[in-house]
Amino acid sequence: MVSFLEERAKNIGGGGQNIMTDAKSVLNMSITVTVSAQKPPAPHGYISISTKRLLHNLEINAGARASVWVDSMRASSPTHIKSTPDDQGAWNLHHPSALEMFEQIIDASKGKQIIMFLDYDGTLSPIVEDPDRAFMSNKMRKTVRKLAKCFPTAIVSGRCRDKVYKFVKLAEQYYAGSHGMDIKGPEKRSKTDKVTEHVIFQPASEFLPMIDEVYKQLVETTKSTPGAKVENNKFCLSVHFRCVDEKKWSGLAQQVKSVLKEYPKLRLTQGRKVLEIRPTIKWDKGKALEFLLESLGFANCTDVFPVYIGDDRTDEDAFKILRDRGQGFGILVSKYPKDTNASYSLQEPDEVMDFLRRLVEWKQLSMGA
Numbered sequence: 247m248v249s250f251l252e253e254r255a256k257n258i259g260g261g262g263q264n265i266m267t268d269a270k271s272v273l274n275m276s277i278t279v280t281v282s283a284q285k286p287p288a289p290h291g292y293i294s295i296s297t298k299r300l301l302h303n304l305e306i307n308a309g310a311r312a313s314v315w316v317d318s319m320r321a322s323s324p325t326h327i328k329s330t331p332d333d334q335g336a337w338n339l340h341h342p343s344a345l346e347m348f349e350q351i352i353d354a355s356k357g358k359q360i361i362m363f364l365d366y367d368g369t370l371s372p373i374v375e376d377p378d379r380a381f382m383s384n385k386m387r388k389t390v391r392k393l394a395k396c397f398p399t400a401i402v403s404g405r406c407r408d409k410v411y412k413f414v415k416l417a418e419q420y421y422a423g424s425h426g427m428d429i430k431g432p433e434k435r436s437k438t439d440k441v442t443e444h445v446i447f448q449p450a451s452e453f454l455p456m457i458d459e460v461y462k463q464l465v466e467t468t469k470s471t472p473g474a475k476v477e478n479n480k481f482c483l484s485v486h487f488r489c490v491d492e493k494k495w496s497g498l499a500q501q502v503k504s505v506l507k508e509y510p511k512l513r514l515t516q517g518r519k520v521l522e523i524r525p526t527i528k529w530d531k532g533k534a535l536e537f538l539l540e541s542l543g544f545a546n547c548t549d550v551f552p553v554y555i556g557d558d559r560t561d562e563d564a565f566k567i568l569r570d571r572g573q574g575f576g577i578l579v580s581k582y583p584k585d586t587n588a589s590y591s592l593q594e595p596d597e598v599m600d601f602l603r604r605l606v607e608w609k610q611l612s613m614g615a
């Protein structure tokens with residue numbers, strides 16, 4: 247494990263500090279078969295803007311024009327996309343409901359260890375106007391607790407790890423905060439009954455002072471945009487525009503860009519109703535997923551079946567990793583057609599809860615049998 251961590255730290259080009267190795271102690275599982283869940287080919291023409299291309303254009307140093315930014319902000323806020331029933335139908339055909347496909351999913355996972363990766367905002371909790379009030383329901387919490395008893399489970403979020411933990415309040419699973427740049431394993435009690443924290447990986451720790459500095463500047467600069475909210479996620483920053491009038495989006499993007507001009511080591515990307523600022527290290531939710539699989543002992547295993555559920559552009563990195571590995575699959579939470587590497591869809595957090603419950607029921611039944 248140490249050698250993997252050291253190698254990973256070297257590869258990402260950031261400081262590999264604050265690495266502790268507790269990952270080995272996680273789980274031992276048996277291995278048997280190999281199957282791969284293939285993603286059906288993507289449908290054509292259901293969405294007029296290629297979000298991927300837009301995102302590519304959006305890199306802060308590429309000098310993207312404001313109109314491109316606003317187009318992309320709209321593309322990330324799919325309530326603005328007008329899809330026809332035909333588009334919706336074609337999309338549903340290629341990204342069927344994970345609830346409707348439940349039996350097929352279970353069949354594909356036969357003989358393999360299911361590992362669950364769950365995004366938080368928009369997946370376990372509804373998207374609400376105030377990001378500080380994005381609480382998950384008690385019913386959802388109960389479901390996730392049961393899920394974590396049946397399968398290794400990780401919450402992967404763009405938010406600061408402490409904050410997402412305060413929302414989820416479950417000690418028995420992995421947390422990857424700040425888009426996977428802050429990973430911690432389940433809490434364990436030592437013999438003296440003291441809870442010991444198990445930070446596993448913080449690949450961007452050298453950026454902490456810079457992130458704090460930029461946070462302060464962004465708060466100051468975006469003050470004049472009503473509704474804008476800057477959130478410090480420790481290893482990355484979010485500028486939420488859920489409550490900003492669409493006419494002000496372009497101005498807000500300009501304000502953010504003006505601050506970031508001085509910080510070439512930070513890059514700007516987009517999420518759902520949020521601009522994200524993070525270090526330019528090669529690390530994202532997809533890399534976090536690979537790291538977690540490796541630390542769970544499944545690095546080169548063929549009998550592992552990872553399922554990643556998320557609603558955001560940033561989750562696409564994880565969907566793509568699963569697609570490229572030919573292992574498990576991604577489920578996109580969306581009511582609207584979107585360009586995605588996920589194989590299946592669920593419409594909203596309530597459907598996510600139904601899907602997780604069915605997984606738990608299936609596992610309990612199969613254990614009983």
Ligand SMILES: [Mg+2]
Pocket residue numbers: 365366367368369556557558
């Ligand atoms: Mg999300």
